[in-house]
Amino acid sequence: MSLYGNGFAAMAHAVTPGPATNDGPTPVAFEQALDTYEPVLGLETHIELGTASKMFCSCSTVFGAEPNTQVCPVCLAFPGSLPVVNEKAVEGAIRLGLALNCSVAPWGRFARKNYFYPDMPKNYQISQYDEPICVDGHLDVTVDTPDGPREFRVEIERVHMEEDTGKSSHVGGSTGRIHGASHSNVDYNRAGIPLLEIVTKPIAGAGELAPLVARAYAAELRDLTRSLGISDVRMEEGSMRCDVNVSINERGASEWGTRSETKNVNSLRSVERAVRSEIERQAGVLGAGERVVQETRHFQENLGRSTSGRSKEEAQDYRYFPDPDLVPVAPSAEWVEQLRTTLPELPAAKRARVKAEWGLNDTELRDLVNADAIDVVEATVTQGASSKEARKLWLNELSRRATEQEVELSSLNITPAQVARVIALVSEGTLTNKLARQVVEGVLAGEGEPDDVVEARGLKVVSDDGALGAAVDEAIANDPDAADKVRGGKVAAAGALVGAVMKATRGQADAGRARELILEKLGAS
Ligand code: ADP
Ligand code: MG
Numbered sequence: 001m002s003l004y005g006n007g008f009a010a011m012a013h014a015v016t017p018g019p020a021t022n023d024g025p026t027p028v029a030f031e032q033a034l035d036t037y038e039p040v041l042g043l044e045t046h047i048e049l050g051t052a053s054k055m056f057c058s059c060s061t062v063f064g065a066e067p068n069t070q071v072c073p074v075c076l077a078f079p080g081s082l083p084v085v086n087e088k089a090v091e092g093a094i095r096l097g098l099a100l101n102c103s104v105a106p107w108g109r110f111a112r113k114n115y116f117y118p119d120m121p122k123n124y125q126i127s128q129y130d131e132p133i134c135v136d137g138h139l140d141v142t143v144d145t146p147d148g149p150r151e152f153r154v155e156i157e158r159v160h161m162e163e164d165t166g167k168s169s170h171v172g173g174s175t176g177r178i179h180g181a182s183h184s185n186v187d188y189n190r191a192g193i194p195l196l197e198i199v200t201k202p203i204a205g206a207g208e209l210a211p212l213v214a215r216a217y218a219a220e221l222r223d224l225t226r227s228l229g230i231s232d233v234r235m236e237e238g239s240m241r242c243d244v245n246v247s248i249n250e251r252g253a254s255e256w257g258t259r260s261e262t263k264n265v266n267s268l269r270s271v272e273r274a275v276r277s278e279i280e281r282q283a284g285v286l287g288a289g290e291r292v293v294q295e296t297r298h299f300q301e302n303l304g305r306s307t308s309g310r311s312k313e314e315a316q317d318y319r320y321f322p323d324p325d326l327v328p329v330a331p332s333a334e335w336v337e338q339l340r341t342t343l344p345e346l347p348a349a350k351r352a353r354v355k356a357e358w359g360l361n362d363t364e365l366r367d368l369v370n371a372d373a374i375d376v377v378e379a380t381v382t383q384g385a386s387s388k389e390a391r392k393l394w395l396n397e398l399s400r401r402a403t404e405q406e407v408e409l410s411s412l413n414i415t416p417a418q419v420a421r422v423i424a425l426v427s428e429g430t431l432t433n434k435l436a437r438q439v440v441e442g443v444l445a446g447e448g449e450p451d452d453v454v455e456a457r458g459l460k461v462v463s464d465d466g467a468l469g470a471a472v473d474e475a476i477a478n479d480p481d482a483a484d485k486v487r488g489g490k491v492a493a494a495g496a497l498v499g500a501v502m503k504a505t506r507g508q509a510d511a512g513r514a515r516e517l518i519l520e521k522l523g524a525s
């Protein structure tokens with residue numbers, strides 16, 4: 001193998017991305033593929049840590065700055081510059097490892113992973129190779145099946161630290177791809193941002209649930225990481241990305257099949273679809289009597305499946321060796337134990353707790369989880385609302401608004417405290433549910449606190465007997481026929497009078513109280 005063997009492999013990838021022209025044999029439908037084959041999965045997830053500075057220098061990590069303004073001799077790899085490990089990044093790695101039930105290695109070195117890439121100024125990436133910081137953990141995930149929720153244990157092989165590359169953009173073409181571009185720009189602001197890579201052991205035995213297990217794992221890892229506060233883990237912004245390994249073997253076979261690795265999958269939905277479509281593709285390949293080649297593939301959002309990338313390098317191509325510029329990472333047992341005490345309540349424990357505290361059934365819990373609403377509902381309950389009312393508002397009205405605005409619930413322009421206030425206004429009778437929706441609308445539109453919106457929009461329920469009584473008297477005076485019928489015992493005729501009251505108060509009357517007053521005044525109660 002030539003010294004540059006791998007460099008050329010990476011180069012070839014860099015200059016000829018784009019879908020492969022040969023898509024291979026026709027895929028086999030998922031259910032049919034599962035009749036013959038058993039899938040095995042493996043997920044490699046990269047998470048960008050939210051540290052203030054980079055992995056080996058003090059450059060800022062703030063997103064969105066002018067290109068190449070957050071760089072220094074270290075992350076630009078000037079000769080003679082020396083990297084220094086970011087303690088906060090090590091801390092984040094250890095905390096995640098502990099949350100994943102891993103053991104923490106008492107000693108380990110960084111390695112140089114050598115390959116050429118235009119957005120990587122050093123021509124090697126500092127990573128951990130055979131001495132990762134955390135090993136041998138697990139994460140339990142739950143998937144919904146027709147027979148109810150089912151739990152899977154995903155074994156974690158390792159959590160290791162590394163650094164991100166810069167970013168290339170290709171200018172002059174119509175697609176933004178290198179193909180057809182006149183030139184490329186490189187932004188090194190991202191080069192050297194700390195990354196964690198979390199690698200699972202092979203996940204076998206999930207059968208037809210494999211796509212859902214992969215998705216549930218990614219979701220659980222995201223929520224777990226978020227609860228630790230070490231990353232904003234936004235898949236759509238690239239601060240968490242999954243490489244999805246899939247192989248299939250004939251049922252009962254003694255060996256697993258050859259895997260492919262679909263790179264940089266950017267949403268939970270795509271993780272699920274990447275597994276599913278890859279099972280279908282590989283079943284087609286094997287069914288046609290061909291072999292699955294070990295390769296990286298690229299998931300195409302618009303197609304809902306992956307296309308061929310490059311054939312996979314072997315680890316030896318990277319010529320890993322310990323980085324001589326960095327001291328080993330040797331976390332003391334005391335430090336690790338101290339970090340263990342900083343772990344928050346983890347998502348699984350929180351789910352179990354709120355399920356019990358709020359008296360939820362499996363479906364109600366699942367709805368909350370799927371809407372990613374547990375935290376906002378809990379914060380609303382902390383502000384004094386009942387969990388039932390809080391769930392109702394967040395899962396209906398507010399979820400609808402979040403979907404409209406394409407944001408997460410927690411990013412809506414309303415706080416749990418404001419939601420709790422709206423709920424309080426309803427339960428004390430100041431607002432009807434209908435008026436409450438208008439108040440929510442006002443708060444979201446930036447019209448201020450709930451009470452301000454009620455005041456400014458004049459939304460109070462008219463329920464004090466004075467104002468309401470006047471409206472009732474007027475309705476009776478204006479419709480003597482209906483009033484006579486009610487007096488004569490036809491209580492149903494009160495509906496017309498209630499309607500008149502509601503109209504006169506522009507819908508703000510408490511209809512129940514209006515009805516009571518009408519019946520009272522007409523001697524029919
Ligand atoms: P590489 O360094 O080449 O990416 P790894 O050992 O890191 O290889 O494995 C990548 C991922 O693939 C891991 O999550 C591993 O569990 C998974 N994996 C290994 N063998 C298989 C297989 N036969 N089918 C599916 N996934 C596999
Ligand atoms: Mg790997």
Ligand code: ZN
Nearest residue numbers: 057059072075
């Ligand atoms: Zn720097």
